[in-house]
Amino acid sequence: MNDKQHTIKAPVTVSGIGLHTGVESNMTFKPAPVNHGYKFQRIDLPEQPIVEADVDNVVDLSRGTTIEKNGARVNTVEHTLAALVGLQIDNVLIELDGPEPPIMDGSSVDFVNALLSVGLEEQNAHRNYFEITKGVSYKDEKRGVEIAALPLDDYRLTVMVDYNSPVLGSQHASLTNINQFEEQIASCRTFVFLHELEALYKQNLIKGGDLDNAIVIVDRVVEDGELTYLADLLGKKKVEVKAEGILNNTKLRYKNEPARHKLLDMLGDLALIGRPIKGQILAARPGHAANIAFARKVKKMIQEASVKAIPTYDPKKPPIMDINQIAAILPHRYPFLLIDKIINLDATSVVGVKNVTMNEPFFTGHFPENPVMPGVIQIEAMAQTGGILVLSTVDNPDDYWSYLLGIDRCRFKRKVLPGDTIIFKCELLAPIKRGIAKMFGQAFVAGQLVMEAEMSAMIVKKDA
Structure with missing residues (x-):
């Protein structure tokens, strides 16, 4: 599974008739920035409204999954979304000049081929996986439907269908590696x-x-x-x-093509959770209604888990920026370059890492018999982390300075000691205007909040 987020390198269009509406439409996949996710845009409607691919926007499940927001409706989105999930594409704007994506041959293969024809582009942010840490299940006894998700450091799906049909019988389909989607699942028709x-x-x-x-x-x-x-x-x-x-x-195309298509539908429906998943999904007799009900349960788990989301640091993963890349943007140098790594960076937030060691020069004079990291140094390190965020919003960031203008509501919660690893997270409180950025920053050690503050900074061109 991909570690970094991906989009596509260029726009690409597919055209055809919608399965349920029977309306001809053109659908254009367009590159999108990090953390954009999947969004449909009805360019045929006034003001060209956008409908996020979100389970909260599902309004109809009559033989397909339909989403709607503010009166703008997009029918039968599951095959389109399955192609994006199967190729591990995270961020795409999908423009439609009609009410429904083209059905093409009834599978996702034409979407896959179109997306691959323009190529995928890695982006400068980690994928925001939701890891299933405990079992979650859904059951509809009347329809004989059962869906369960179990912990797994991967994404696997197994589907069983049984229609009491002498033609189909009982069928199973599995996706044990997401890279199998293109060859084994994408071409399976409705x-x-x-x-x-x-x-x-x-x-x-x-x-x-x-x-x-x-x-x-x-x-x-x-x-x-x-x-x-x-x-x-x-x-x-x-x-x-x-x-x-x-x-x-x-x-x-396959003896168990119907079961494989049900797996394809499930991939597309579960995309509406809004984040890529790590877990093993087992489904018996799934359908769109059950898929969406299950997706809602998982999204609720995500919302409960993210109420007080604390960034995590996995040293095995490559950083977004290492110390050399940080030094190319920030003007600070030893002993005042205080950030070692940037592990997440998007349009509105940044996460940095500092490893605190006993040989830091400030420990020489700051409580040498009882070494405690000075609060002002913590603030400086957090400000440098925020500086990476604000400088990332301009072209050629090495042509600019980032100055700290103010600190408000600063609170120190716990001591920071030699041997600690501090995770700094800074988020914009509002869009940057006239070069002024306002941020909320937090510092964590071992999952515990040690400091927080509101900061404001100014971006100034070096030759200004």
């Missing part, structure tokens, strides 16, 4: 049973459905008269089927 087909048409659904973009499973004997009726319904001159099998005798 499907429908023959007995559901007419009902779906009467519900004003699958207007864009066609034997070229969906598998129709026939699990009973069909008379010639009914085949003629189905041909008229589907706009075909003729349809045929063997005694029991697939309408028009369409050949499956």
Whole structure:
């Protein structure tokens, strides 16, 4: 699994008809900045509203997952989102000039091919994984649905479907490594049973459905008269089927293609949680309603866990900036360059690391018999961390100075001692205006808050 966030290198467009609306649309994937996530934009509507791919925006689950915000609706998003998740793309703006992404061949493969044609670009931020640390489950006894997530330092999915059908029988599909998605899951098409087909048409659904973009499973004997009726319904001159099998005798791409498509749907639906997951997902007879109900449970866990989110530091992971890259931006030098690493940096926040050692020059005179890191040095280190954030907002940051203007509501909670590793987190309190930045900073040691303060800083060009 990727450690860093990714977007795409250039815009790319796919075009086609929507499965349920039957409306032609053009869908353009566009690169997006770190922590942008997946967002759809209805460019055909006034003011071109944006709808975030978020489980809280789900409004309809009639044979697909539909999201809506402020009256702007996007139908059947799951195949599009599955392609992005499967390729480990984190940040994309998806422009649509219609109400629904194109169904293409009923799978995600055309989206995958389009995205890969422009290439992926690594971004300067770590992926914000949510790690399943304890089991979480969902059950719908009436429908025989069970979904569970278990702790795992990876992302794996296993799906079982059983429709009491002599054609399908019981099927399983697994994704044991996300890198398998492109070859083993992306091309698996959506499907429908023959007995559901007419009902779906009467519900004003699958207007864009066609034997070229969906598998129709026939699990009973069909008379010639009914085949003629189905041909008229589907706009075909003729349809045929063997005694029991697939309408028009369409050949499956995999023996368990329906189960693999259910796994694809689940990948797309779980993308609406809003963060990549580390865990093992086991699902029996899943569908969109169950997937979304489960996604809501996981998102609730995330919200509860992030109420007092404390940044973590894994020394095994490469930093966003090492000491040499920090020195290329900040003008400070020994003994006043106080930050060792930057481990997260996005448009509104930064996380830095300082390792405190006994040979720091300030320990020589500051309580040498009882070494305690001076509070003013902690503030300076946090200000330098914030300086990286504000300088990252300008082109050629080495052409600018960042000056600390003010400190408010500063509180020291615990002593910082030699051997401690301090994690500094600074977040913008408001957008930077006229070169003035206001930030809230916190310092943590071993998960405990040791200091916090509000700071303001000014960006000044060196030759000004």
